[in-house]
Amino acid sequence: MKAGSKFLNAVSAVALSASVVAPGAGVVLLASTQSAEAAVVRNIAVRGAQRAGEEAVRSNLTIRPGVSFSNSDVDESVRRLYATGYFSDVKIAVSGGTLVVTVSEAQLVNTVVFNGNRKITDEKLQAAVQTQPLGPYTETMVNADIERLRQAYSAIGRSDVQITTQVVPVGQGRVNLAFVINEGDRTKIADIDFVGNQAYGDSRLKAVILTKESGPLSFLTRKDVYSEDKLRADEDALRQFYYNHGYPDFRVISSNAVLDEANNKYNITFTVEEGQRYQYGPIGVESTVDGISGQDLQGLVQTREGATYDAREVQKTMEAISRRVASAGYPFARVTPRGDRNLQNGTIGVTYLVDQGERAYVERIEVRGNTRTRDYVIRREFDFSEGDAFNQEMISRAKRRLEALGYFTKVNISTSQGSSPDRVVVIVDVEDQATGSFGIGAGYSPGSSGNGFLLEASVEEKNFLGRGQFIRVAVGGGLEDARTYNISFTEPYFLGYRLAAGFDLFKNRTSSNDYYDYDEQGVTLRVTAPITEDLATTFRYTYKQIEYGNDGAYGADNLPFTADDNLSYPYISMVDKGEFVQSSISQTLTYNTLDSTTLAREGIYATFTHEYAGLGGDSDFYKISARARYFHTLSTEADLIGSIAIGAGHVFSTGDRLRVFDQFTLGGRQVRGFENDGIGPRTVDHGDPLGGTTYFTASAEMTMPMPAIPEDFGLRAAVFADAGTLYGNKVDLGTSTAQGTDMTWRASVGAGIMWASPFGNIRFDYAHPVVKEDFDETQEFRFSMANQF
Structure with missing residues (x-):
């Protein structure tokens, strides 16, 4: 018998079993549901609740001894008992002054298992269903669980999954439940077509939407999974793209997905009306x-x-x-x-x-859909809280902030009427995404003074434990004696304020095959405060312990003299060899208007930093440096993105002189085609880098989709030209001399390939120096990879 029928029968039993007798006959009268007269009972008797217990039944009743009740209370009590899921039948009757509640207990689930599943683990399927061990077994709940499992498989592109159940009684009112799953083939997307588009071609629009056509690596990206929600999001992405490029009258007339059951593939068609460009x-x-x-x-x-x-x-x-x-x-x-x-x-x-606008207040903020990110991480991006004045522009700003976090694949903010006309409920719907990444960077430094093959591996998490905290651990090294270790942590809302506070721990070692070794370890404490939406300031304090010396061919063990002889090393005075402390404070202004953190097409990213060292320690200097990069779309149709960058810096001593590690270094990070410290002044006798007091850099780059490859594949080509100069020297060289201290420019040209692959963002660059000095160190190949997890 269906649960709904049982419920009706139970209500009817109460209404029809009541009999009309003379007063004082010892039976409390209940009239039909139409009359709904009140009644009173002295006690409540429960029958049939062997496992659940009588008290569990009584706790779900709205009827109490000595308190008048009506048929509506009986109806509500029956509803509550059925809602627990532990009873297959419920009857309530009155006998004398006693309310008799008779229940038939539903079967209990002993074990829930999944058979036939390979693409989704048991743990994930168990989390999707409501039927659990030691819980009640009902057909209604099991049918709902089957639908939930279908949705889970549809989310990974297996819409034709078939799910049945097997129920095996094991005695004492218990059953074993098995979900038998035939996962079927993965549903793919054969074609995505656009009708009505004139300004932009299909390939450009395919790069805008989230849904992608199936390809060789789709089994990794899962971007070819069809869903109604994703289709709606694609429509919105198309609107925003056209609205942002001069087409305010753009409309999506229709979006249709047709399943070819023979091939188990979808064909999706967007019919659009672009309108006029303004x-x-x-x-x-x-x-x-x-x-x-x-x-x-x-x-x-x-x-x-x-x-x-x-x-x-x-x-x-x-x-x-x-x-x-x-x-x-x-x-x-x-x-x-x-x-x-x-x-x-x-x-x-x-x-x-x-x-003036209408007066309205925020009654509450509801956050939905977040399975990992904590509610307060989302709420703090709003400039208002419950009880504050409601302002629609603040909603738009909060949405933009939440999207910029990179924690979610979807952010939707809507409103609904509150408890009164002047109250508004703000509803935030989000969908968490992977925020961890694993990165690998590699390069090769040829030459006798280089470190050969260089490799760095890093692990970072932008939303640590769902708290919005950032943590990064990186380790690097080369074939020679070069090692780097870094740990970074950032709390984006320090002490409840919009202050990003954090620290960096580092230990680095570099070595020249000919002469010197450089070791540093220390800590940086920092705090960043926003000034405007686009401008922020960062304050840092850095403490370093530096060991600068020579353990190579000219190391202390090989020298014919000792420090007590008061003789000079080939280019470092005896004062510069040994252990030093550097203590500095700095401030950085950052201006950021980029439209994307992954593939910027428009905007400026600029920094200005000044640093003072002399708060104790052995270094005394003042540094100023700045860098700015401007992005601009050269052709929206062809998706050509151009960027130019400039940088500059100068350091001067506020004490007696500068040391080697106080000066700027310049190389492949700024001018590709050179080793990291490959440009600038060096010693004449051993060619070791000294750094410089002043530098200038400039770069121009253009990226474009790879020809003959669909743009939504994520493969782009780049051509670039870099230039830079590092000059000046204020280091005491002892008996040695320096070369390359004048303002001589270096330049390189090159090409690169960037791939937003399923394994992460991969970039390979080849740069050829076209202007260089004979003593510069080059590095023509560079490779990097960062992978989300």
């Missing part, structure tokens, strides 16, 4: 807020007349105006953009309308 027309701001005029807000506008329409600029302008008006004492202010299209000349004027 440039900005006249831009204005109108305000009805007392004391704030449109002219006062005009300086916050980021949209400029004549530029291509970009929805991101409109959104940022709205947020900037909203913040300014809110800071003036109007937290409910509303900013609405009004577009004025001119179809003849293809312009769209934008007027930002600012008014």
Whole structure:
């Protein structure tokens, strides 16, 4: 008998079994459900609850001895008992002053097993179902579990999975339950087509959406898994792409996925209407807020007349105006953009309308879908909390922050009506993604003074234990005596404030085959505070212990003299050999407007750092350095991305002189084609690097999709040209002399391949120095890989 039928029978039993007798006959009367008269019982008797226990039954009743009740209380009690899942039948009747509750206990699950599954582990399937050992067995729950298992398999592209069950009684009201799974073949995506697109080709649009066509490595990427939710997300991605590139009238007319059952493959078609491309027309701001005029807000506008329409600029302008008006004492202010299209000349004027807005408050913030990230990590990205004024622009800002964290594959923020008209419930739906990565970097340094093959391996986690903390461990080394060890930790919200505090522990060793060894170990303490959405400042304190000496051919054991002889080494005075302490403080300003942290197409990333060493220790200097890189899409259709970068730095002594490790070094990290310390002043007699007091760098690069390879494969080519110079020397060389201290530029050209592969982001560069000095150290090949896990 179905649970619903049993429920109706139980209610009917109460209504129909009541009999009308004379008062005082010892039976409490219950009329039909229509009359719903109240009644009272003196005690409650429970029958049939052998495993559950009588008290468990009583606790689910809304009826209490000595308290009047009606048929609605009987209905609710029956519902509650069925809802526990432990009873297959429930009857409630009244006899004299006693309420008699008769139950039939459902079977209990002894064991839950999964047979036939290979693609999903037992542990993951067990977490997906609600039927658990020692829990009740009901057909309704098992059917719901089958549907959950189907969804789990659909998420990995196996929509044709077949699931049945086997139930084996084992006595004493217990059963063993087995889910028998035929996983079937993986459902793939054969083709993704676009209809109606004129401005951008299919290959460019395929790179925008999340869903990808099946390929040789799809079994690793799982990007060819079809789902309705992903299709909706693809529609939104297409809208944002067109809105941000001058097409505010863009529409997705339809998106259809048709399954070819013979091949078990989907064919997906997006039908779109691009509309006209617009440039900005006249831009204005109108305000009805007392004391704030449109002219006062005009300086916050980021949209400029004549530029291509970009929805991101409109959104940022709205947020900037909203913040300014809110800071003036109007937290409910509303900013609405009004577009004025001119179809003849293809312009769209934008007027930002600012008014008081309706008074509304945040009743609560609901976070859903996060299986790993803690709720508070998500909540702290909002500039408001429960009880604060509701502002739509703050919602947009919080969404952008959550997406920028890199913790989620999906972030959706919606609102619903609260408990009263002026209350708003903010609903945050997210989907966690892998935030750990394993990286490998490699290079080769030829020559007698190089370290040969160089390798670095690193493990990092951006969302440690779901707390939003960053941790990184890296180890590197070469065939020669070169070793690096680094541990970094960052708490992004230190003491509950938007301050990213952390530390770095490091120990590094480098060696020249000819002469010197350099060992350093120390710690850096740092804290970063945001100034604006795009600008942040970082303060650091660094303490280093440095050992600078020579254990090679000219090491102390091989010298014909000792330190007591007061003689000089070939290029280091006796003062520079030994152990030193460097204690410094620094500040860095960082300006970041990049549109993506993985593949930037637009924006600027710039840093300015100044450092002072002299807080105790053996180093006394002041350093200034800066670097900026600008990205710009040269062709949206061809997805050509250009970037230029410049850098500079200078150091001068605030004491007697500089030491070798106080000066700048320059090499392959800034000018590809050279060893890490391969550029700049060196000793004449042994060719060991001295560093320099001043450097300048410049670089230009263009990346593009690899020809004849689908863009959604993630393979891109790069061509670049680098240039740089490092000169000047303030190190006491003793009896030796330096070469390369003048301002001589080096340059290189090269090409690279970048692959956003299933194994991680892989990059291989080949650079050929076209301008160099004879004493420079070169490194033409570089390889790096970072893998998410």
